[in-house]
Amino acid sequence: MTALASELRRISVGIGQLAVSSDAGEVLVAYGLGSCVGVSAYDPSLRLGGLVHILLPDSEGRGCDGREPARFADIGIDSLIRRMVEGGALKGRLTVKMVGGAAVLGAANAGKFKIGERNAEAIKERLLRHGLRPAAEDLGGVKGRTFEVHIGVGRTYVRTAASSPTEL
Amino acid sequence: MATILVVDDAAFMRMRMSKILAEAGYEVVQAENGIDAVQKYKGSRPDAVLMDITMPEMDGLTALKEIRAHDPSARVAMVTALGQQQIVLEAVKSGARDFLVKPCEGDRVLAAVSKLCA
Amino acid sequence: MNASLAETITGTLSRVARDGAVRAGRGLSGLMGQEITIHIPSVRIGTKADACDAVGGEESIVLGAYLSMSGDISGHVMLLFPIGRALECVDLMCGEAPGTTAEPDELAESAIGELSNIVGSAFVNALGDYTGLVLHPSPPVILHDIAIALVQSVYAEILSQGGDVVMIDTVFEDTSGATAGLLILAPDPLCLALLKEHAA
Numbered sequence: 253m254t255a256l257a258s259e260l261r262r263i264s265v266g267i268g269q270l271a272v273s274s275d276a277g278e279v280l281v282a283y284g285l286g287s288c289v290g291v292s293a294y295d296p297s298l299r300l301g302g303l304v305h306i307l308l309p310d311s312e313g314r315g316c317d318g319r320e321p322a323r324f325a326d327i328g329i330d331s332l333i334r335r336m337v338e339g340g341a342l343k344g345r346l347t348v349k350m351v352g353g354a355a356v357l358g359a360a361n362a363g364k365f366k367i368g369e370r371n372a373e374a375i376k377e378r379l380l381r382h383g384l385r386p387a388a389e390d391l392g393g394v395k396g397r398t399f400e401v402h403i404g405v406g407r408t409y410v411r412t413a414a415s416s417p418t419e420l
Numbered sequence: 421m422a423t424i425l426v427v428d429d430a431a432f433m434r435m436r437m438s439k440i441l442a443e444a445g446y447e448v449v450q451a452e453n454g455i456d457a458v459q460k461y462k463g464s465r466p467d468a469v470l471m472d473i474t475m476p477e478m479d480g481l482t483a484l485k486e487i488r489a490h491d492p493s494a495r496v497a498m499v500t501a502l503g504q505q506q507i508v509l510e511a512v513k514s515g516a517r518d519f520l521v522k523p524c525e526g527d528r529v530l531a532a533v534s535k536l537c538a
Numbered sequence: 539m540n541a542s543l544a545e546t547i548t549g550t551l552s553r554v555a556r557d558g559a560v561r562a563g564r565g566l567s568g569l570m571g572q573e574i575t576i577h578i579p580s581v582r583i584g585t586k587a588d589a590c591d592a593v594g595g596e597e598s599i600v601l602g603a604y605l606s607m608s609g610d611i612s613g614h615v616m617l618l619f620p621i622g623r624a625l626e627c628v629d630l631m632c633g634e635a636p637g638t639t640a641e642p643d644e645l646a647e648s649a650i651g652e653l654s655n656i657v658g659s660a661f662v663n664a665l666g667d668y669t670g671l672v673l674h675p676s677p678p679v680i681l682h683d684i685a686i687a688l689v690q691s692v693y694a695e696i697l698s699q700g701g702d703v704v705m706i707d708t709v710f711e712d713t714s715g716a717t718a719g720l721l722i723l724a725p726d727p728l729c730l731a732l733l734k735e736h737a738a
Contacts, residue, residue: 356681367691501658504673507672
């Protein structure tokens with residue numbers, strides 16, 4: 253990380269939230285992704301980046317009582333792409349990355365808790381509908397992850413409880 | 421000196437119970453789940469058993485039944501966090517002679533073991 | 539969830555939670571050799587991850603355990619302790635001087651697992667005895683991770699079953715008022731109707 257890292261402003265993107273930024277001083281962060289998946293999109297020509305924090309694979313038949321519809325993979329991905337395009341991005345220029353989708357309640361329970369896996373699958377399917385594929389991913393496993401999107405330099409980092417940030 | 425079989429999946433509990441018992445002069449054998457408990461019972465013929473309930477592989481109630489089937493005179497006390505009335509009843513019906521709900525003071529454990537071995 | 543079911547569930551779980559808190563408090567105090575107060579648990583319907591505030595915020599690293607609950611009612615039980623406090627608890631439980639345990643080794647993890655087992659079971663026992671149902675918590679799965687990752691995973695599991703999230707969360711404090719831990723107990727939504735039936 254550069255010496256300027258400490259001067260960057262971290263914007264927390266919580267469950268079901270979506271943020272898009274072209275401010276070089278900002279870092280969009282999804283903290284503690286367990287079964288949740290953070291999806292980033294970046295258009296390098298505009299230095300425009302977005303991050304959405306997805307909780308569930310689909311919104312089928314489910315209302316969310318007016319809370320963060322982007323928590324669902326279908327609505328979340330559609331919203332991310334739409335906000336990026338509204339900001340001037342071109343789909344063809346977008347770099348998309350995915351982080352999370354783990355089964356953190358113990359390796360022994362991983363067979364039972366499939367939400368993380370289902371989230372990842374649903375997101376990839378939805379991305380495909382937009383003609384997009386993740387350029388990089390850090391998915392699965394048994395540990396929570398924090399996902400950072402550095403708008404200025406267009407880089408992303410992943411860290412866990414046990415490790416320091418690694419570039420994705 | 422009497423031999424006590426201590427059965428618990430938590431290393432911490434096995435350590436704690438063994439310490440309490442050894443300091444009081446007992447010999448201790450340890451097992452970490454129900455299957456291990458049944459095997460060790462058959463192998464070491466302990467004078468009494470302190471049995472946890474919630475364990476992987478085989479729970480303590482099942483192990484209690486198997487040990488009692490093998491040896492109807494087996495002296496087993498349950499030592500568990502699981503204190504629901506229905507479970508206490510089931511344990512007693514299956515032949516447990518005492519039922520201690522965790523956490524239990526060292527004195528309580530020694531009193532129970534003493535009663536078992538009497 | 540309709541209003542009447544919500545009221546019954548909240549009422550039942552509040553009573554159960556109070557009883558569980560007393561039992562768990564006794565258990566904790568006994569294990570630690572000092573008075574631990576358990577706050578009257580808040581029972582929330584459709585609650586979210588703000589439970590993490592109790593353990594130092596979403597990002598804080600916690601040590602604890604997950605127990606899945608099965609039997610007449612299935613669900614999730616999870617105990618989380620901010621890591622510094624967890625290691626202090628281990629020292630207390632092992633009769634060591636505070637500060638002895640600097641890192642979570644195998645024995646420390648086992649001690650935390652057992653602590654979680656005892657406290658979690660205290661609540662499960664209260665729920666079982668109150669409803670006349672039989673509930674079996676699983677052996678504890680040790681957790682050492684970012685707090686919100688763990689809480690949201692339980693939350694997501696329940697939501698994915700298409701039901702309402704009902705969570706009991708409660709905070710433990712020692713005599714100095716410092717937070718010692720967080721308990722989350724969440725029945726599977728499919729079991730809420732059964733819970734209502736058996737509410738006294």
